[in-house]
Amino acid sequence: MNPGLRSGELAQAAGVNLQTLRYYERRGLLAEPTRSPGGHRLYPAEALTLLRVIKTAQRLGFTLDEVAELVDLGTHRHGRRRxxxxxxxxxxxxxxxxxxxxxxxxxxxxxxxxxxxxxxxxxxxxxxxxxxxxxxxxxxxxxx
Missing domain, CATH: 1.20.5 (Single alpha-helices involved in coiled-coils or other helix-helix interfaces)
Structure with a gap:
């Protein structure tokens, strides 16, 4: 079982810096990660997908507030409508x-x-x- 990605690993894989991860956590876009016994932040693999979604949405012109709303709506929607x-x-x-x-x-x-x-x-x-x-x-x- 994969324990998760450390901050540096996640940041590098997503093409962002560590301060961006912290900022997204403060904004509520990225859930606060669990900690390893040694105190390292461990993010689930899904965090990489979420970061890619956030960055793509920003490139498409959405503000971070708009991205937060879209991500929040997406996590609470069970059915699909056109x-x-x-x-x-x-x-x-x-x-x-x-x-x-x-x-x-x-x-x-x-x-x-x-x-x-x-x-x-x-x-x-x-x-x-x-x-x-x-x-x-x-x-x-x-x-x-």
């Missing part, structure tokens, strides 16, 4: 990401236009009608 909380949350996250991508594409296009126009000084450029950078509204009390 319209699961994960499905709803993933759809919401996808919409957020697509909005961010659209915003970034707009920003990239503005920067391309500024580069093509040869803008060297934003202050000077902003005072001309042909400025390609969307500075409209900045001097109209929009910054409160």
């Amino acid at each position: 319209d699961t909380s994960l499905q709803r949350r993933a759809a919401t996250k996808l919409a957020e990401i697509e909005t961010k991508i659209a915003d970034l594409q707009t920003i990239a296009e503005s920067l391309r236009t500024a580069l093509d126009a040869g803008c060297d000084d934003l202050t000077t450029c902003a005072t001309t009608d042909c400025c390609p950078i969307p500075l409209a509204g900045l001097d109209h009390g929009d910054n409160k």
